[in-house]
Amino acid sequence: MEDCIFCKIAKKEIKSKIVYSDEEIVAFEDVNPQAPIHILIIPRKHIPKILDIDETDKNILFRLIAIANKLANDNKIAESGFRLVLNCNSDAGQTVFHIHLHLLGGRKFSWPAG
Ligand code: 5GP
Numbered sequence: 001m002e003d004c005i006f007c008k009i010a011k012k013e014i015k016s017k018i019v020y021s022d023e024e025i026v027a028f029e030d031v032n033p034q035a036p037i038h039i040l041i042i043p044r045k046h047i048p049k050i051l052d053i054d055e056t057d058k059n060i061l062f063r064l065i066a067i068a069n070k071l072a073n074d075n076k077i078a079e080s081g082f083r084l085v086l087n088c089n090s091d092a093g094q095t096v097f098h099i100h101l102h103l104l105g106g107r108k109f110s111w112p113a114g
């Protein structure tokens, strides 16, 4: 999608620190990290928000989580723990309308989430 910042990051039209990439998924460091490890994992396919998914996106959703697990292991936060976040719409604070899974780790998180 033309005006989408995350589509541009996936196509390397905007610079970012990419930590994983394949034909379907890209992962990069969040520009404003909220934890020592804060990585965004996105599908190359432009899906604006989690409410927009359908049956055909099953594999993408599985792979977002599988790559989060891999990156948690790579960053040595798998055993200590990590948080995965998918924000949807304004009450959750979604600001970029291209699905992205936040992988956060390297510190303790409180619950309930703020
Ligand atoms: P949301 O609030 O939509 O779930 O999260 C959007 C995230 O994208 C935020 O954590 C924000 O810091 C990050 N972000 C926004 N623009 C950019 C950018 O241009 N580059 C990178 N690397 N992260 C971005």
Ligand code: ZN
Binding pocket: 001, 004, 005, 006, 007, 008, 045, 046, 047, 097, 098
């Ligand atoms: Zn997009």
